Amino acid sequence: SQQGEEDPQALSIQEGENATMNCSYKTSINNLQWYRQNSGRGLVHLILIRSNEREKHSGRLRVTLDTSKKSSSLLITASRAADTASYFCATVLRSNDYKLSFGAGTTVTVRA
């Protein structure tokens, strides 16, 4: 079974707007990661947030983590057409075997 679940399943926004997607998970984690997948391609690692961190930034990306609610959010600011992709959250439960468990993803469409 999948550990993380993203919400919404799909999101359509205008270029320049912000996009926010959420991820909920079931059990305690070591870290949580976000990946992007363009159509027909492999996944690209965006950002990793450890369980003792609450917020991280990378360029136009902002990730938050609330371990008490077992949830995370990914914010993309000032979206561009090139941000059109599927976004997945993935959790690592234990540091000793480091396996990623993925959710089903959020499909983001940025309209020009």
Added chain:
Amino acid sequence: EAGVAQSPRYKIIEKRQSVAFWCNPISGHATLYWYQQILGQGPKLLIQFQNNGVVDDSQLPKDRFSAERLKGVDSTLKIQPAKLEDSAVYLCASRRAGQNYGYTFGSGTRLTVV
């Protein structure tokens, strides 16, 4: 650094045939993973290698799937015989040691079983 290389890019086979996928991870990455991604779903772990040893193959359907990583570098995933439900993208990923690194994925092999 060079990325994770996978081949072939696409493969179409008939059910009950066999197929093999190849992956060459980033040099120096000891951990290698194979994931199956069915259309519309997130990737699902099939098998994890650490060097040339299997760490986890609990989700690998061993009656038809096999994988090896001889010499701890490149890896091969095989399906024999294939079923219609094996149609998916097969993704290979590798990771460098340490707590703060994500995976690097290859572009995947899209398998269609007809």
